[in-house]
Amino acid sequence: MKKILFFLLTGFLFNVFAQEIVIKNPWVRAVPPTAKNSALFMIIQNNSDKTDVLKTVKSDVCKMVMIHRTVKQGDIMKMVHVHELQIPPRSKVALKPGSYHIMLMGLKRPLKVGEILEFKLIFKNAGEITVKAPVKMK
Structure with a gap:
């Protein structure tokens, strides 16, 4: 009986702590009070086999949210809308300045350094993950 209880408890704890998608170091870029756009950055880690x-x-902080990627076309840096972002198995994808990022367009109010903003990330397999990200000067 003790062995069965141990395995049940171990399995339960493994499921609680072994999250398939883990969000690390989320943050939002601080912008001047008159700015209408900002960006959300983070590392998305996929611990699953798929x-x-x-x-x-x-997000409630802006009118529209889009996944973007910064690309260089000739001598010009340009942001391109990405309809969805694939996170390969057992890997990490960094959303960072000059690369993939989440554009926050049509800010509804000025953002203050240090405040914490909430976002809901919707994944195909992992479902909805709520992320809290501080506004930072970087």
Whole structure:
């Protein structure tokens, strides 16, 4: 009986602590009070054996949220809308300045350094993950 209880408890704890998608170091770029756009950055770690896909992001702080990637075309840096972001199995994808990022367009109010903003990331397999990200000067 003790062995069965041990395995049940171990399995329960493994499921609680072994999250398939883990969000690390989320932050939002601080912008001047008159700015209408900002960006959300983070590291998305996929601990599962299958590819997951970030489908969309939701937030009350702005009118529209889009996944973007910065690309260089000739001598010009340009942001390109990405409809979804694949996170390969057992890997990390960094959303950072000059690369993939989440654009926050049409800010509804000025952002203050140090405040914490909430976002809902919607994944194909992992479902909805709520992320709290501080506003930082970087």
